[in-house]
Amino acid sequence: MTAGWSEDRLRQALTQASGPSSDYDLNPDPAPEVSLRPAGVLAAFHEDDGRLILTKRASGLRHHPGQIALPGGKVDPGDADEIAAALREAREEVGLDPAQVEVLGTLPPHRTVTGFTMTPVLGIVRGQFAARPEPGEVEEVFTLPFAHIAQPANYRVEGRRWRGGWRRYYVAPYGPYYLWGATARVLLQLARRLDP
Template identity: 75%
Template sequence: MTVWSEARLVAALSQAASPSSDYDLNPDAAPPTAPPAAPLRAAGVLAAFHADDGRLVLTKRASGLRHHPGQIALPGGKVDPGDRDAIAAALREAREEVALDPAQVRILGTLPPHRTVTGFSVTPVIAVIDGAFTPLPEAGEVEEAFTLPFSHIADPARYRIERRRWRGGWRSYHAAPYGPYYLWGATARILLGLAQRLAP
């Protein structure tokens, strides 16, 4: 079993790593990145672990949303004009989506950006939640807010590669299901990158 340790998390963030992408398993499907390709939109997501036992806050996105409806996701969203950076965007969105007070959040660092099929460059922000916190889902945006144990998130062996039909072809993707929660796609790829850095 992978045991929660904030010190291990800090050490993992000090390791060099490369950016990831929704196209990692499907390089032939990747669109061009050189001009005149459309620029990626900046976004931030918050991977916030409870300080006491390392359980991670996640959401199930509402089915009516434009991007990634119904998927398991880290709280977060695009960087708005009023946001200083992706960290500020992740904190703002976490407050809106699950009522997480930024005063309870200690930022440990960030992972390399992740490129999504929807045209975002997502910066994963790794943090710890101090004190008691019960996530409250934002009506209309979040169908459910919940936590998954650190032992699941931090174990690379929990992640597998699956595939499904997408835009007329087969698309492979990472998945790490847990009970009723089907963790997959960009969120699973981001968390796998962290799990690989946490591995002994």
Template identity: 75%
Template sequence: MATLREKLMQALLVQTGPSSDYDFASAPPPAAETALRPAGVLAGFDASNGRLILTKRASSLRHHPGQIALPGGKVDPDDRDEVAAALREAQEEVGLDPAQVEVLGTMPPHRTVTGFAMTPVLALIHGPFTLTPEANEVEEVFTVPFAHITNPANYRIEGRHWRGARRDYYVAPWGPYYIWGATARVLHSLATRLSA
């Protein structure tokens, strides 16, 4: 039986291209007027039980208010790269000590409708930790079982009209949490890699 670390490392070896919020669109995405802004998000799994850390973003935020998200954000000038941004943001948003995080690798970037190239950083979190949401950015922090996130059967495609057109996207609801959009797309990609 493969360990959690072995499963995630195996998933990183599966070759896939980048994903996009426009993956299900009938027309190509609009041409970017400016370069996509780099961002990093932490797909951090508790090494002791495999649960994934997710947040519910504050409703006052400019981008993706109230949505379920992986901890993370844009790359700041002081960040070395997307991995550094994901670790910094996870510490700021949920109080996760970077010293407890074992970075395993990154998945291809995901293009969001808000103009970000979001790089998912796969990681294990070691030792006990207390998650503390930063009130200005995070309304709630919670964890989801590995078995839910990594089972492709838990994902379905839904849609709505947005900016005059229908937009389809993955969803993977869990309890009271509606995991959808870029977060669900990235996690679906991980689930697909793990089942390859």
């Protein structure tokens, strides 16, 4: 299948079956038995051409500094669910008005090594969007083309030493942006659904 953008392709991808994923999928050590915190991230594609909104986290942050991420975060007590958390966080992190987002549905959750069960929320951004990065949290807001996100061949496995051992993870670099880890994994899950 080609990598051309269409909302119908995104909707169709949500009908494809797949199970949950995990940062432990590519590694031999079992996931530890811990209580996982729910989180939601927003995979927001613009209606015009399918470009995906991503952030580069601020380099001064304690957790995941400088990493490429989908807007999102943990579910707060005031959030109805992971979808509400993803929309709230997208407003806070990049200035995306929830009224501009048509939520299509969710992908199966992804378990992170940092103790979250992260639910990817797929949505379409309607109308003009001028990003406003959250000071101190987001260094940059940028977009990647749908064609890059939608092709499973753009993802590969890499590894590095982490906490005394080797960890393997997916990457999908694009120009100066090193897309990797949980973000790359959930987008690969989507790419596989788009190209069954």
